[in-house]
Amino acid sequence: MLQTAIEMEKAALILKLLGDKTRLTMMKLLDHHACCVCEFVEIFKTSQPSISQHLRKLRDIGLVKEERKGQWIFYSVNKHHEYYPFIERILNQLPDQDEKLKELEIKGTRITCC
Amino acid sequence: MLQTAIEMEKAALILKLLGDKTRLTMMKLLDHHACCVCEFVEIFKTSQPSISQHLRKLRDIGLVKEERKGQWIFYSVNKHHEYYPFIERILNQLPDQDEKLKELEIKGTRITCC
DNA sequence: TTAGTATATAATGATTTGCTTATATGTGCA
DNA sequence: TGCACATATAAGCAAATCATTATATACTAA
Numbered sequence: 001m002l003q004t005a006i007e008m009e010k011a012a013l014i015l016k017l018l019g020d021k022t023r024l025t026m027m028k029l030l031d032h033h034a035c036c037v038c039e040f041v042e043i044f045k046t047s048q049p050s051i052s053q054h055l056r057k058l059r060d061i062g063l064v065k066e067e068r069k070g071q072w073i074f075y076s077v078n079k080h081h082e083y084y085p086f087i088e089r090i091l092n093q094l095p096d097q098d099e100k101l102k103e104l105e106i107k108g109t110r111i112t113c114c
Numbered sequence: 115m116l117q118t119a120i121e122m123e124k125a126a127l128i129l130k131l132l133g134d135k136t137r138l139t140m141m142k143l144l145d146h147h148a149c150c151v152c153e154f155v156e157i158f159k160t161s162q163p164s165i166s167q168h169l170r171k172l173r174d175i176g177l178v179k180e181e182r183k184g185q186w187i188f189y190s191v192n193k194h195h196e197y198y199p200f201i202e203r204i205l206n207q208l209p210d211q212d213e214k215l216k217e218l219e220i221k222g223t224r225i226t227c228c
Numbered sequence: 229t230t231a232g233t234a235t236a237t238a239a240t241g242a243t244t245t246g247c248t249t250a251t252a253t254g255t256g257c258a
Numbered sequence: 259t260g261c262a263c264a265t266a267t268a269a270g271c272a273a274a275t276c277a278t279t280a281t282a283t284a285c286t287a288a
Binding site for chain 4: 134136160161163164167168182184185186
Binding site: 012 | 119120121122123125126127128129130131132133134135138139142200203204207208209211
């Protein structure tokens with residue numbers, strides 16, 4: 001893949017968005033799993049609008065994409081984003097967060113649509 | 115070097131600090147050059163207190179260190195920081211900012227103490 | 229000692245951020 | 259159709275952020 005030249009301005013904007021514990025953990029999870037809003041609500045123990053707003057910020061600059069599946073809207077990382085390689089190298093350094101999803105599976109609240 | 119496990123909380127804090135164009139550019143420059151406050155004032159065309167406050171934030175979490183040389187205080191990246199490898203991999207992806215220092219050299223305002 | 233330069237800190241204010249509550253929209257199903 | 263669930267959006271508010279101006283501190287050189 002052709003790597004675009006990183007611009008400082010855009011890099012700073014992305015780092016700012018990643019510089020929030022909730023969004024950073026979201027991105028780490030979404031990098032390998034599609035998740036829906038209600039799962040994040042449970043994982044982060046915060047309100048649904050708060051989660052929606054974080055996702056909106058990530059979506060506004062194209063870092064994540066959404067796909068409706070029936071009742072749910074599944075979010076996932078947009079791997080075609082111009083800066084995805086930049087982001088990926090950051091996410092790869094972070095500890096795996098999959099246990100958060102495993103907890104949902106144990107509780108039976110993981111949404112595995114279709 | 116022994117790589118410490120990255121904690122999400124600390125990673126988010128660091129990314130938040132890097133998520134500002136001024137601080138990000140500072141870190142990129144400081145990664146390879148020691149610079150003093152007055153140089154940054156000229157480079158970023160902002161007030162001296164503004165620069166000092168950015169540097170203070172970086173210093174407060176140990177990302178940069180300072181060394182007084184006579185009249186000036188030179189800042190540089192603290193390469194012994196627990197998370198320096200994490201930071202370095204981010205900075206390495208950013209475009210070189212050295213032309214900003216070259217401009218100072220041409221204008222004769224680069225401080226090359228000692 | 230005094231003036232000039234470099235830097236830090238304090239105080240203030242405008243803007244941004246991230247939450248909350250309330251409400252609207254969209255989907256599935258009885 | 260009507261209700262339940264999932265999600266988005268709007269509005270309001272407290273806290274954080276980032277600049278500014280004013281002032282204090284530290285060093286150099288005359």
